[in-house]
Amino acid sequence: MKHIIAIIRPEKLDDVRSALENVGYSGLMISEIEGHGKQKGIVQQWRGEKYKVDLIPKIKLEVVTQDAEAPLIIKTIIEYARTGEIGDGKIFVSTIDEVIRIRTGETGETAL
Numbered sequence: 001m002k003h004i005i006a007i008i009r010p011e012k013l014d015d016v017r018s019a020l021e022n023v024g025y026s027g028l029m030i031s032e033i034e035g036h037g038k039q040k041g042i043v044q045q046w047r048g049e050k051y052k053v054d055l056i057p058k059i060k061l062e063v064v065t066q067d068a069e070a071p072l073i074i075k076t077i078i079e080y081a082r083t084g085e086i087g088d089g090k091i092f093v094s095t096i097d098e099v100i101r102i103r104t105g106e107t108g109e110t111a112l
Contacts, residue, residue, distance in 0.1 A: 001096040001109060002070040006061040007033070007089040008081040013059050019080040020063075025073055027112070029062040039086055058089065064096055066109055 008016060013030070020028065034055035043052050063073055074091060082088055101111035 001099060001112070002065055002067055003094045003096050004061075004063045004065065004070060004073055004077075005092040005094075006063075006077045006081065007035070007058050007091075008061065008077070009083065009087065009089065010057055010059050012081045012083070013061075015080045016061065016077055019076045020073065023072055023076050025063070025065065025069065027063065027065075031060040031062075033058050033060045037087070037090075056087065064099065064112060066112065 006016075010032075017028070020026065034057055036054060036056055043050055061077070065073055070093065074093065077091060098107060099109070099111040100107050104111075
């Protein structure tokens with residue numbers, strides 16, 4: 001099983017969620033986060049004054065899926081989250097050793 005964490009732009013959330021539902025995967029966790037990458041924030045201008053924003057709002061999507069479904073989910077996130085600009089985000093993939101459904105006690109892939 002794979003744990004996919006995608007950090008994306010907030011304005012791309014609806015597109016990514018719809019696309020994941022269209023490919024048959026609707027189970028995901030969403031968190032609003034703030035952070036920065038190599039660019040260390042951005043400089044914005046408001047009423048003629050420039051100011052630096054160190055922490056940029058992002059959305060963190062988390063999906064736990066079977067190994068076979070992971071490539072399609074990753075491809076879908078990339079396709080619908082990409083703008084081609086700096087700050088599009090990142091995807092992290094790791095392996096999950098065990099899943100347990102609390103309500104029934106099911107374990108492994110059947111608990112997904």
